[in-house]
Amino acid sequence: MEVKARAPGKIILAGEHAVVHGTTAVAASIDLCTYVSIRFPIPSDNGDLVKLQLKDMELEFSWPVARIKEALPEAGSSLSATPTSCSIESTKSIAALVEEQNIPEAKIGLASGISAFLWLYSCIQGFKPATVVVTSELPLGSGLGSSAAFSVALSAALLGFSDSVSLDMGQQEWSLFGESDLELVNKWAFEGEKIIHGKPSGIDNTVSTYGNMIKFRSGSLTRLKSNMPLRMLITNTKVGRNTKALVAGVSERTLRHPDAMSFVFNAVDSISNELSAIIQSPAPDDLSITEKEEKIEELMEMNQGLLQCMGVSHASIETILRTTLKYKLASKLTGAGGGGCVLTLLPTRIHFLMLFIYYTSQAFLFPICFFYSLISLHYDDCQLLV
């Protein structure tokens, strides 16, 4: 039997980085997903390998089950219903398992994803041979939460085979998890994110697990219901970066300037709360859509300024900001910054096609940019195909 899970990526409308330090952030899932399928060999296959195939990159990694068991005895003793953090000892053993695989130098960033795979796989499924296939519509390391979508889809697929989750195995369509199963998927995915990000806030795995739009603070989520159209253009600067290093950089700055940074984080908190209130305010209220959009644009600009204070902007991001400003459009980075993707609010006054023509006429942007056109927000939560 094969189980396939899918989980969406995300954008952060306000509050990235500050959310790691306990303030509020607002995120929405997008309709680009990561897919993970798992197949266990039938007895006649005589398989004794755990295989991980990253289809988009045409890469395959494999380990004899006995080798994983020898390196990670601790993992096999955990219960799938009890998410477990990877100890320092297991982190070292996993590093050795990953090193044995000779990952191509240009793809070395995958090491953390492969490490998360080894931990989640052996904790949830124990020491069994299997073939795990991963594909993704998300660009990796670009701020759209590929690490979280990977961790969520992987946890969901692995749990789909475990006794901890009760699913109707006769389904032919994508099926949704129940509320308590979603919570379990989210907790395991957070353990994966910890291996990839170092110190994640948990917002990315939470929005990927539950879908739609959420407000998130210190591990707890509030589901948001948007009462206005919200169109975002996503531009990928294609400048590679690593979330773990950027998050660590902000923490170091916070240690150097604790007072100043606490004001920055508090300002971000207010921005996120105001943004979520505007998005949720009932449609026929005092503010017209245009007034709401203008407020959101201003909040995005303010959030971007504070992200610059945290030291996570980049020349490529500033180029996009300048370009969109020419058309009186507000933008901010999304995710960890340092390159990656930029959000631009497309207010109802702007027709997307018009903007596309203007924007693409900026020929100098072509070598560095890639558009995702309009990505629809409010995508579903993680799902399973059995």
Ligand SMILES: Nc1ncnc2c1ncn2[C@@H]1O[C@H](COP(=O)(O)OP(=O)(O)O)[C@@H](O)[C@H]1O
């Ligand atoms: N489909 C995938 N297969 C393997 N590893 C993945 C996949 N998606 C994400 N990852 C891991 O997550 C890392 C990118 O995560 P991160 O730096 O947090 O950026 P983002 O989450 O914004 O894409 C990759 O370098 C890789 O280690």
Ligand SMILES: C[C@@](O)(CCOP(=O)(O)O)CC(=O)O
């Ligand atoms: C910077 C941060 O707020 C978001 C990181 O998102 P991404 O990995 O760049 O997609 C980190 C976190 O909240 O865990």
Ligand SMILES: [Mg+2]
């Ligand atoms: Mg990430």
